[in-house]
Amino acid sequence: MTTASQSHPxxxxxxxAGARRRHHPGYGRWTPFFFLAPAVISLFFIGxxxxxxxxxxxxxxxxxxxxxDMLDGFPFVGFDNYRQAFSDQTxxxxxxxxxxxFLCVVPLQIVLGIMIALMLHRPGLGLLRAVTRVSxxxxxxxxxxxxxxxxxxxxxxxxxVANQFLGWLGIASSDWLGNPTGAFTAIVVMDVWQWTPFxxxxxxxxxxxxxxxxxxxARLETKSHWALLRYVQLPYLLPGLTAVLILRSADVLKLxxxxxxxxxxxxxxxxxxxxxxxxxxGFKVFNLGLASAQAILLLIMTILLSRIYxxxxxxxxx
Amino acid sequence: xxxxxxxxSILHAVGLVVVLAFALFPFYWMVTSSLKEQTDLLASPPVxxxxxxxxxxxxxxxxxxxxxxxxxxxxxxxxTTALSVALxxxxxxxxxxxxxxxxxxLWFWFISNRMISPIVLALPIYLVSRQVGLLNTHLVLIxxxxxxxxxxxxxxxxxxxxxxxRDLEESARLEGASQFDVFWRIYLPxxxxxxxxxxxxxxxxxxxxxxxxxxxxxxxxxxxxxxxATNFMxxxxxxxxxxxxxxxxxxxxxxIFAMLVSRHxxxxxxxxxxx
Numbered sequence: 001m002t003t004a005s006q007s008h009p010x011x012x013x014x015x016x017a018g019a020r021r022r023h024h025p026g027y028g029r030w031t032p033f034f035f036l037a038p039a040v041i042s043l044f045f046i047g048x049x050x051x052x053x054x055x056x057x058x059x060x061x062x063x064x065x066x067x068x069d070m071l072d073g074f075p076f077v078g079f080d081n082y083r084q085a086f087s088d089q090t091x092x093x094x095x096x097x098x099x100x101x102f103l104c105v106v107p108l109q110i111v112l113g114i115m116i117a118l119m120l121h122r123p124g125l126g127l128l129r130a131v132t133r134v135s136x137x138x139x140x141x142x143x144x145x146x147x148x149x150x151x152x153x154x155x156x157x158x159x160x161v162a163n164q165f166l167g168w169l170g171i172a173s174s175d176w177l178g179n180p181t182g183a184f185t186a187i188v189v190m191d192v193w194q195w196t197p198f199x200x201x202x203x204x205x206x207x208x209x210x211x212x213x214x215x216x217x218a219r220l221e222t223k224s225h226w227a228l229l230r231y232v233q234l235p236y237l238l239p240g241l242t243a244v245l246i247l248r249s250a251d252v253l254k255l256x257x258x259x260x261x262x263x264x265x266x267x268x269x270x271x272x273x274x275x276x277x278x279x280x281x282g283f284k285v286f287n288l289g290l291a292s293a294q295a296i297l298l299l300i301m302t303i304l305l306s307r308i309y310x311x312x313x314x315x316x317x318x
Numbered sequence: 319x320x321x322x323x324x325x326x327s328i329l330h331a332v333g334l335v336v337v338l339a340f341a342l343f344p345f346y347w348m349v350t351s352s353l354k355e356q357t358d359l360l361a362s363p364p365v366x367x368x369x370x371x372x373x374x375x376x377x378x379x380x381x382x383x384x385x386x387x388x389x390x391x392x393x394x395x396x397x398t399t400a401l402s403v404a405l406x407x408x409x410x411x412x413x414x415x416x417x418x419x420x421x422x423x424l425w426f427w428f429i430s431n432r433m434i435s436p437i438v439l440a441l442p443i444y445l446v447s448r449q450v451g452l453l454n455t456h457l458v459l460i461x462x463x464x465x466x467x468x469x470x471x472x473x474x475x476x477x478x479x480x481x482x483x484r485d486l487e488e489s490a491r492l493e494g495a496s497q498f499d500v501f502w503r504i505y506l507p508x509x510x511x512x513x514x515x516x517x518x519x520x521x522x523x524x525x526x527x528x529x530x531x532x533x534x535x536x537x538x539x540x541x542x543x544x545x546x547a548t549n550f551m552x553x554x555x556x557x558x559x560x561x562x563x564x565x566x567x568x569x570x571x572x573x574i575f576a577m578l579v580s581r582h583x584x585x586x587x588x589x590x591x592x593x
Contacts, residue, residue, distance in 0.1 A: 014367045031412075035409060045463055047431065048530045050446055051442065052444040054441055057441070121547070132337050132338045138573055140583060140587070142570065143544055145544040145545075145548050149565050150347065150562075153347070153348075153562065154347060250433040254436065256436065260529075282440070292442070302434050306429065310426050310429060
């Protein structure tokens with residue numbers, strides 16, 4: 001009896017609060033929707049509607065510079081654009097090149113990133129560490145187009161500083177942006193410059209998750225940095241590694257500004273990464289049907305990537 | 319023991335200095351190049367010591383194109399940031415404090431926007447805005463930038479709002495505050511740090527954006543700063559001094575902003591997967 005009467009007041013007050021709540025406007029079941037509506041509706045019109053438009057366009061013959069297409073009312077042509085995209089060797093070359101770029105850039109960023117993170121994590125030299133840490137933000141914030149401009153200056157054949165550096169090492173200077181290998185190397189270098197800090201900061205966040213006691217105990221056990229990394233720190237770096245792989249894949253598929261400014265995809269097709277390729281199909285050739293089909297294929301890849309990302313990192317919400 | 323420690327310490331310091339130099343060199347090279355006169359710029363091999371001159375800055379400040387472009391960027395970035403905060407914070411509040419069906423899906427949809435390549439949306443947005451007459455307006459940029467700004471605002475603010483104790487809300491409700499009051503007088507003021515960080519990110523992303531601005535704006539008077547800087551790259555003899563001065567003017571403000579949020583940089587770029 002006593003327990004019952006003691007436990008009673010709690011539910012009672014909550015009913016009172018609940019009843020009182022109902023008297024005020026805006027406490028109903030629909031409240032969250034009022035708060036969400038502005039964001040969801042606007043993002044729907046800006047994000048989903050154009051995507052649907054692109055899907056529809058991808059099934060049409062849609063070249064806005066060809067009068068015939070316009071007079072025909074941009075007729076539906078079924079999967080023609082997709083067939084053309086799939087049979088277009090340059091599209092595959094561009095995707096392959098994007099993959100190659102990823103394979104050149106990301107392993108380098110991971111290795112350098114881990115090294116930088118370890119240096120930033122190591123005790124001692126507090127001020128220098130803090131300054132270095134903040135300096136890593138500079139590449140990340142630099143306007144991507146301006147990174148391209150800087151790249152063009154640094155890799156200039158005649159007065160570029162890259163050739164000067166190589167000269168100090170006794171390597172002959174070359175016309176970086178004028179030859180396929182050189183141009184590809186140049187965009188790799190600029191991307192490594194801009195995004196290694198991102199990878200390093202992710203790994204640094206991982207390292208700081210290692211419990212202090214565990215790390216100190218391990219430091220007493222072994223003097224080998226390698227053993228410390230392998231057995232104590234590595235497990236804490238793995239989630240960051242997954243994040244790096246997925247986000248960098250998405251970013252490489254997105255990469256446009258820097259490459260566009262530095263090389264316009266050239267010379268030839270040496271730096272024609274997928275976003276640059278599709279941009280040209282759409283806005284130079286104006287074959288919007290084909291470009292939309294290519295963009296939709298890119299979108300599908302991106303959606304797969306983000307699904308994986310969400311699966312891995314937001315388990316607790318799902 | 320102490321000598322190995324000292325060697326380790328020296329290597330550590332050297333390593334950090336190398337990283338520092340690596341991180342800052344292109345920025346340094348841009349700024350110093352912007353202070354060089356044409357003869358120093360075209361010197362081969364490049365010169366490291368030179369007499370700095372502000373001629374290039376005088377030239378671009380006198381050039382209406384560059385100043386208009388910076389102003390355009392400022393208008394677009396500020397408006398889209400304000401809009402994304404206005405639209406995003408209520409949504410963040412709902413996501414932080416309510417349970418409802420489809421919440422997870424909504425959440426994923428917001429996050430997926432982080433991954434989408436602008437080129438996917440650039441084509442249809444170009445066609446749609448051509449039809450409705452939005453092509454060549456700042457409004458179309460302000461709206462399209464919401465696709466990456468809204469998710470970042472929603473993500474960071476949801477996180478921030480969750481950390482505000484529920485008791486405050488409960489007692490305000492008992493006082494008779496409406497739901498909107500609770501959001502407006504409790505969550506928004508207490509969530510200011512998160513709102514500020516997300517606003518800075520939104521500003522940086524919008525300020526730096528090139529692809530949409532390149533394809534959606536063709537009128538010279540409306541172009542944003544990155545597009546104008548890129549346009550310098552046509553022609554035979556490139557005005558490198560002016561190009562680098564413009565680059566510096568574009569990059570400097572966002573670099574300062576980014577330093578303010580440097581602690582949150584990773585969170586902002588990974589949509590919170592890593593804190």
